[in-house]
Amino acid sequence: MQAAALAQLAIVMLPLIETGVSQFIAWITELRTAAQQSGEWTAAQEAAFRAALLAKTGDAAYGPDVK
């Protein structure tokens, strides 16, 4: 019974862990990128950063709860 409950829990948790780990790795990678920056952004980097920011406006993760 307990094993079945644990198996069910694992099935629920695995996708969350998978999502979380990839996000965590992405976060660490960005921190590393920031730490290694030594010069000012080029115009292309600046444009890419702003475009990425503006694209987040339509991202579901950035939208408020539907009430």
Added chain:
Amino acid sequence: MGLMGLMGLMVGGCAAVKPGADAFVVRTEQAQTVAAATFDFVLRMDQANRGMWQTNAPAFHDFCEWLRTPTAYGAALNVPRCVVMQLQVDDLKLSYQAAKTAGNSNALFLAVAVLGTAVNQSASWSNIVTAPVR
């Protein structure tokens, strides 16, 4: 291999600012990169199961909702607050780069400080909600 990779990340350290580059701009851009990554991390974590966080960690979910609050930016009225904060810092950075006056420098410094506070709160929440329950 995993441990070596982790150690590589840790010992990478902070790079020195190149001669000729404005250290204030470089540090601001570093803060922008960290802010974007940190907001992304917490919001996607919450997004993975909003209902679960709302029930089990309502303060964390409320904080994520605060980051998501639709805010005006220029003509757009529904830009998430965390994105607006980053765009405002970027705008002020561009103004500072165009004219390095005390006024522009002070405005950028304040905006980076405000952004830093939100990033610190996000990082704290990511620590709290990922800590194992004992």
